[in-house]
Amino acid sequence: MDTEPLRAAPFRRLWTSTVVTATGSQLTAVAVPLQIYDDTGSSALVGLAGAAALVPLVVFALWGGAVADLMDRRRLLLVSNAGIAVTSLLFWAQAATxxxxxxxxxxxxxxQQALFGINQPTRTASVARLVPAGQLPSATALISTVGQFGQIAGPLLAGALVPVLGLSVLYLCDSLALVAALWAVWRLPSIPPLKVAARRAGLADIVAGFRYMMRMRLLLVSFLVDIIAMVLGMPRALFPEMAQLDFGGPEGGGSALGVLYAAIPAGALLCGLLSGLYSRVHRHGVMVVLAISVWGLSIAGFGLSGPLWLAAVLLAVAGAADMVSMVFRGAILQSAATDEMRGRMQGVFTVVVAGGPRLADLLHGTVGAVAGTRPTVVGGGLLVAVAMPVLVAIVPAFWRYTAAR
Incomplete structure (x- = not known):
């Protein structure tokens, strides 16, 4: 793993805060639906929580990205991190009482999701100001890897803590983690706008960001390829049914379901540990296209797989490909966007990353109920693989994109 960016103290502090919050946030992500189900016994209300989280995340990620382009990003990180910590304390208070x-x-x-929508694009837009341009792929890999680690370690830790210490402790642990992260952010240097004087961000700034994205076809394609990969090729909505009917798992969960959910982030995490290879690659566009093609073919293979171990391996390969795509798309976004637009582009990136899998849940759940799980998964994966050469033919500049050395 390439740890060269961690030698820069400001990036190291930003990364440390991400390590802490990536794990802590998953505790709350597990605790909220668990508490809703324990209190009501209704999966429909658990699903409603997803909608309640998505709408403010989308709105405030777009607005927060605009704000991040117009004010000191360190200050915005402090405010949003503090707000998230307060909401976690309120979660703990309502559960404890x-x-x-x-x-x-x-x-x-x-x-909380509105504050996260402000925090996430601000955090990622700051990376390019803290490390040299040549280290952007490695820095992006370091940030992405700890995110995947949090997706695995957080739920496992939550599962271990709830039976022993109770649900409210999850919220309290997240609060303490956020306080620690706040200290790391406090020690960051000031990251003011390079060209724009501080002023209030409004709708016109958000619209300007979308116009900029439409003009910069390279950035537009980097978002589009992720939407294609996630919406057409993310079959997690079908995992519960497939775990039971295709892989012999019991009703209500079991080890088969756990394996299916864990395989993609596990593959991504393992691939993140090989980030020392990324800094040697300069054909970023090629890497994104190839990685998403591998994602699609691996998902199609998963749909055709027989034994559970083979399904897990193919999902892990898909997760590794997704990590490669994420790293190089992130590097393209950090380097191709100007600093005064970087926050808004990261806001769009946050919306795409958060919204794509949720649209995939709707699409796969609907089509899977009609066509069956395996045909839906295989068809979606193959469509992803077919879409990549078509997109390259339409926008060949993306395939030719090479990072500055």
Whole structure:
């Protein structure tokens, strides 16, 4: 793994705060639906929590990206991190005092996701100001790897803590983690706008960001390829049914379901540990196209797989390909976007990353109910693989894109 960017103290502090929050945030991500289901016994209300989280995340990621382009990003990180810590404390307070209100949970979740929508594009837009341009792939890999680590370690830790210490402890642990992250952010240097004087961000700034993205076809394609990969090729909505009917798991979960959910982030994490290879590659466009093609073919293979171990291997390969795509798309975004637009582009990136899998859940769940799980998964994966050469033919500049040495 290439740890060269960690030699820069400011990036190391930003990365450290990400390590802490990536794991801690997953504790709350597990605790909220678990508490809703324990209180109501309704999976429909658990699903409603997803909608309550997505809408403010999308709105405030776009607005937060615009704000990040117009004010000191360190200050914005401090404000948003502090706000997320306060909401986690409120989560803990309502759980510890026995408040059994879904409305309170949904309101707190919406507020927290709005703050996360501001924090995430600000955090990622800061990376290019903290490391040299040649280290952007490695820095992006380091950030992405700890995110994948959090997706694995957080739920495992939550599962271990709940039976022993109780649900409210998850919220409290997240709060403590966020306080530690806040200290790391406090020690960052000031990251003011390079060209734009501080002012309020409005709708016109968000619209200007979208116009900029439409003019910069390279950036537009980098978003489009991820939408194609996630919407057509992310079959997680079908995992519960496939775990039971195709891989012999019991009703209500079991090890087969756990393996399916864990395989993609596990493959991504393992690939992230090989990030020392990324800095040697300069054909970033080629790497994105090839990685997403491998993702699609691996997902199609998963749909055709027989034994559970083979399904897990193919999903892990897909996760590794997704990590490669994420690293080089992130590097393209950091280097191709100007600093005064970088926050807004990261806001769009946050929306794409958060919204794509949720649209995939809707698409795969609907089509899978009609066509069956395996045909849906195989068809979606193959469509991803076919779409890549078509997109390259339409926008060959993306395939030819080479990072500055």
């Amino acid at each position: 026995g408040v059994r209100s879904v409305t309170v949970l949904l309101v707190l979740l919406a507020v």
